[in-house]
Amino acid sequence: MNFILNTRIKCSECPIRHRAVCSRCDEDELAELEAIKNYRTFAPGDTILWRGDELQYVGSVVKGVATLGKTLEDGRTQMVGLLLPSDFIGRPGRSQVDFDITAVNEVTLCCFDRAPFEKMLHSVPHLSQRLIEIAMDELDAAREWMLLLGRKTAREKMATFIEMLASRQQIEGLSELPTDLALPLTRDEIANFLGLTLETVSRQLSQLKKEGVLEFSGRRQFTVLDYAALHDATGDDSDGGPII
Amino acid sequence: MNFILNTRIKCSECPIRHRAVCSRCDEDELAELEAIKNYRTFAPGDTILWRGDELQYVGSVVKGVATLGKTLEDGRTQMVGLLLPSDFIGRPGRSQVDFDITAVNEVTLCCFDRAPFEKMLHSVPHLSQRLIEIAMDELDAAREWMLLLGRKTAREKMATFIEMLASRQQIEGLSELPTDLALPLTRDEIANFLGLTLETVSRQLSQLKKEGVLEFSGRRQFTVLDYAALHDATGDDSDGGPII
DNA sequence: GCCCAACCTTGACCCAGATCAATTCACATG
DNA sequence: CATGTGAATTGATCTGGGTCAAGGTTGGGC
Structure with missing residues (x-):
């Protein structure tokens, strides 16, 4: 995205x-x-x-x-x-x-x-x-x-959302994705974005934390420890995202 | 739509x-x-x-x-x-x-x-x-x-799809919706459209038939007997569809 | 530095729709 | 008009994520 x-x-x-x-x-x-x-x-x-x-x-x-x-x-x-x-x-x-x-x-x-x-x-x-x-x-x-809403699992939706956030917070011209990210939305708003409930969003974030993919330093501030694992969780083609 | x-x-x-x-x-x-x-x-x-x-x-x-x-x-x-x-x-x-x-x-x-x-x-x-x-x-x-894929139930998705088909098969300039409609897609393709499985699509169509909303005259040919009931099933605002 | 309200997490349970598995049906073909 | 085949129906069962409920956090305001 x-x-x-x-x-x-x-x-x-x-x-x-x-x-x-x-x-x-x-x-x-x-x-x-x-x-x-x-x-x-x-x-x-x-x-x-x-x-x-x-x-x-x-x-x-x-x-x-x-x-x-x-x-x-x-x-x-x-x-x-x-x-x-x-x-x-x-x-x-x-x-x-x-x-x-x-x-x-x-x-x-x-x-x-x-x-x-x-x-x-x-x-x-x-x-x-x-x-x-x-x-x-x-x-x-x-x-x-639409692909996300229609066919992805809660875990895939969450991973895709974080990957999108990362690409939006990427510094222009830089090829590296930022590791420290801010969530611009509450759990409820994220749920609304992904076609889920806030409880499911919370559980998925906890799961990714437990797996060592993410690390939180505040409710809305976190670090991506493992971008490869994150991308694997998106369900997208390995070539990495849309063409455009 | x-x-x-x-x-x-x-x-x-x-x-x-x-x-x-x-x-x-x-x-x-x-x-x-x-x-x-x-x-x-x-x-x-x-x-x-x-x-x-x-x-x-x-x-x-x-x-x-x-x-x-x-x-x-x-x-x-x-x-x-x-x-x-x-x-x-x-x-x-x-x-x-x-x-x-x-x-x-x-x-x-x-x-x-x-x-x-x-x-x-x-x-x-x-x-x-x-x-x-x-x-x-x-x-x-x-x-x-996106609203359909993210938030509607199987029944609402099906009803919305049929309503959309009707508005597309409407004769230009005519305010009446056609009662006899053709499904341009197989159950599998409809499922793919709605983010469902073909079994669920089939069950929802059977249900609408049982309720007397639709009547089938062949696998892909049917009549809408009750447009009001169909619209009620879409979950959309009663004012009837998008503005545009 | 304490308070409080909004935000978040976690657990227990439930249900819509997915999945698996037979049949049955429509209809094109010879 | 029989017959083969892909499409559709229907039933049984399973499960991901919703729903309901009960605490935790945290950070802004005073």
């Missing part, structure tokens, strides 16, 4: 390289983007957008973690997207949204107002190309996730 | 309105598309594309049914996409594919070669807009499917 892109550029003030803008934009185009740029901040637990509401902007997560969640009639929920810093948020050509977007912790978004952004899309062809690529990557991630 | 789009136009020879071309294309643009158009046919069971192969074209399904499938190391598989007539196939800006595409029965594709199509994308902005919309719709469908 790979939400990261190779080609991202840094916004003048944003601390991150992000996906909403394109590495091929020239000075004028970047200035145009700057002009319609603004920041929004949300408190932990805030609903950034309710299902059915109009999304008035597109943009990127600069800081914090947000989730996309869907709910059944009786209240069962499934997370269908996880937004980490640099991830794109927005639906050009579609205003309404069929899921809730919720801030897990304090979230800062770097936004571009929808109307001018879409106008710009029409005049700057490579921005459209960029968005198509982003959408194709998200579709790949969604399909990887 | 909704794979259908409102705006589709009919190709000169294709018997269907399809998604690869845009309703806003003018005569010249359509002529340009016609020039790079060609048809491909696949026999039942044929693999249209293997994981990792290059997809040399984009296009639409004209006839037949195809599936996108992903496989784990030990052979477990999950269907991650179902291609029915009018569905778009292709990954502009991405050549490789991270899943297998398989023909369920005899499949005819209306294809546009990738290189000229992508060149045209750059010069015709509204074609890019169109593709972004298609990708957003597929992302919505994928997320709906």
Whole structure:
């Protein structure tokens, strides 16, 4: 599962390289983007957008973690997207949204107002190309996730999730995966991500700890002692993850 | 779950309105598309594309049914996409594919070669807009499917699948859902779609038959006697399906 | 440095759906 | 119209993960 892109550029003030803008934009185009740029901040637990509401902007997560969640009639929920810093948020050509977007912790978004952004899309062809690529990557991630939800065991789900976290927390350009990782979500939220219950998540983490694959230094902070064993537990092909 | 789009136009020879071309294309643009158009046919069971192969074209399904499938190391598989007539196939800006595409029965594709199509994308902005919309719709469908795989019971999965089939076999422009439906897949393939086993699929269908919701007139041909009961069984909000 | 509430862990038990195992059915073929 | 075959049904049994319940941790706030 790979939400990261190779080609991202840094916004003048944003601390991150992000996906909403394109590495091929020239000075004028970047200035145009700057002009319609603004920041929004949300408190932990805030609903950034309710299902059915109009999304008035597109943009990127600069800081914090947000989730996309869907709910059944009786209240069962499934997370269908996880937004980490640099991830794109927005639906050009579609205003309404069929899921809730919720801030897990304090979230800062770097936004571009929808109307001018879409106008710009029409005049700057490579921005459209960029968005198509982003959408194709998200579709790949969604399909990887469908395989996880439909066919993987609790243990495989957990291992896959940790491997994904590691690749997202990897320092750019470095080939080594980081050994010290932070869990951005509670057990309950992880369960929601993986289609499990919080008890099962807890048991799987305990099991991986007992086997010496992970070592915890706090509830949400841990070290991966054995990446090979972790990957073996994912059930994925040994060649290591999706192609993309 | 909704794979259908409102705006589709009919190709000169294709018997269907399809998604690869845009309703806003003018005569010249359509002529340009016609020039790079060609048809491909696949026999039942044929693999249209293997994981990792290059997809040399984009296009639409004209006839037949195809599936996108992903496989784990030990052979477990999950269907991650179902291609029915009018569905778009292709990954502009991405050549490789991270899943297998398989023909369920005899499949005819209306294809546009990738290189000229992508060149045209750059010069015709509204074609890019169109593709972004298609990708957003597929992302919505994928997320709906994730909710199904992660949280629905076998019964809810089955009911949702039948409801989706009905909406796909609905006659365009008609508000009524068709009562007589054909299953385009075997029990095994349905199981693969829903993250179940073929035995469970069979049992759920028998149950719905026993309850008088469905009536079978052959193994793959049936009538929906009670759409209300069917919808109740989906677990979805009563307002009826995704917004889009 | 104590407190408390949210978060997490662990155990006991249960059940939906998987697995294993026979039949039975639909229908294409000669 | 018999007949062979892959597809489907149905039953018996098993089990992974859900559910219910009872403590533990931990870290922020005062």
